[in-house]
Amino acid sequence: MSNTNHCQEEDSRGGAGNSDTESEQPKYVRVREALVERIRSGTWKPGDVIPSEQEIAREFDVAQGTARKAILFLVEEMGLLTRRQGSGTWVQDDSRAARNRFSGIFDDNNAQLAADSRDVTSKLARANRREQSVLKLQNTARVVRISRTLTHAGKPFIAELVSVPEELFPNLAKETQLPDALYIHYQKAYKVLITSVEDQLNAVAANAATAERLRIKVGTPLLKIDRIAYAPNRQPVEWRVSLCQLKNAHYLARMGA
Numbered sequence: 001m002s003n004t005n006h007c008q009e010e011d012s013r014g015g016a017g018n019s020d021t022e023s024e025q026p027k028y029v030r031v032r033e034a035l036v037e038r039i040r041s042g043t044w045k046p047g048d049v050i051p052s053e054q055e056i057a058r059e060f061d062v063a064q065g066t067a068r069k070a071i072l073f074l075v076e077e078m079g080l081l082t083r084r085q086g087s088g089t090w091v092q093d094d095s096r097a098a099r100n101r102f103s104g105i106f107d108d109n110n111a112q113l114a115a116d117s118r119d120v121t122s123k124l125a126r127a128n129r130r131e132q133s134v135l136k137l138q139n140t141a142r143v144v145r146i147s148r149t150l151t152h153a154g155k156p157f158i159a160e161l162v163s164v165p166e167e168l169f170p171n172l173a174k175e176t177q178l179p180d181a182l183y184i185h186y187q188k189a190y191k192v193l194i195t196s197v198e199d200q201l202n203a204v205a206a207n208a209a210t211a212e213r214l215r216i217k218v219g220t221p222l223l224k225i226d227r228i229a230y231a232p233n234r235q236p237v238e239w240r241v242s243l244c245q246l247k248n249a250h251y252l253a254r255m256g257a
Contacts, residue, residue: 027060027062027066028062028066028069028070028073030060031056031060031062031066031067031070032070032073032074033232034060035050035056035070035071035074036074036078036080036193036195036232037232039074039080039091039187039193040187040191040192040193040231040232041191042187042188042191044091045091046091046092046093046184046188047090047091047093048090048091049088049089049090050071050081050088050089050090050091052088053067053068053071054067056070056071071083071089075089078195079092079101080092080193080195101183102183102194102197102229103115104199104225104251104252104253105158105244105246105249105250105251105252106249106250106251106252107248107249108248108249108250110252113152113157113249114152115150115151115152115157115158115180116150116151116152116180117148117149117150117151117178117180118148118149118151118156119147119148119149119213120146120147120148120177120178121146121147121148122144122145122146122147122172122173122175122178123144123145123173124142124143124144124145124166124173125142125143125145126140126141126142126143127139127141127142127143127163127165130239131143131163131239134163134228134236134239135163135164135165135236135237135238135239136235136236137165141165141166141167142165142166143163143164143165143166144163144164144165144166144169144172144173145161145162145163146160146161146162146163146164146172146178146182147160147161147162148160148162148178149213149214150242155215156213156214156215156245157214157244157245157246157247157249158214158242158243158244158245159210159213159214159242159243160240160241160242160243161240161241162182162238162239162240163238163239163240164186164237164238164239165237168190168192168237169186169190169192171189172190182238183229186237186238192231192237193231193232194229194230194231194237194238195230195231195232196229196230196234197227197228197229197230198227198228198230199225199226199227199253200225200226200227201223201224201225201226201251202223202224202226203221203222203223203224204221204222204223204224204243205218205219205220205221205222206218206219206220206221206222206243206245210222210243214243214245216245220245222243222244222245222246223243223244223246223251224241224242224243224244225240225241225242225244225251226240226241227239227240227241227242228240
């Protein structure tokens with residue numbers, strides 16, 4: 001079972017409510033990618049108010065509707081911007097919404113679970129074959145491997161292993177304290193912006209090591225989330241395997257409008 005949580009471009013043939021013609025689509029894509037790059041590079045920082053639709057339209061020499069479409073894509077599909085009538089549009093900040101933008105774990109009341117991390121370790125190692133394949137790396141490349149346990153209300157519920165290319169994160173293995181929200185840290189410290197993820201889900205049984213970390217019995221059913229995270233150009237930049245003990249919780253995927 002797999003779920004893709006990323007941004008799908010609209011069909012260039014159009015549809016109800018779509019006033020852009022196929023010839024305008026490259027303009028919309030060009031504006032959208034330029035705005036994403038400003039967020040990725042830190043030109044626009046979390047909490048910054050961005051220029052108005054009219055200003056962006058003038059800058060890129062496009063119709064205001066094209067600028068609006070690019071902005072709305074970053075708001076509604078990518079979650080990189082926040083828009084409120086009368087207050088303008090700003091770059092998503094470090095709020096809970098930003099921290100958990102790609103989290104699909106919810107409690108029985110459908111409230112998203114906020115997780116804290118502990119027992120965090122990181123090390124530099126030569127990429128194994130699986131890491132080379134998933135992250136599109138050469139056989140001589142090295143990765144930073146991060147192991148951590150995620151807790152909610154003080155109880156461990158996810159054992160996680162994360163691999164990222166050393167080339168993109170040259171100092172990550174040397175950091176003594178890593179934050180809970182890794183995606184926000186990637187963007188702030190390394191200018192690596194995560195804009196989409198693909199999750200493959202499987203049921204597994206807890207082995208002895210995982211059972212000890214999660215304080216459960218060996219053989220307890222777990223949800224395994226095998227995730228690849230992508231930068232705006234669809235470059236894979238992180239491979240993450242999460243073993244989740246979802247007592248009184250569940251994985252939720254939302255698709256479509």
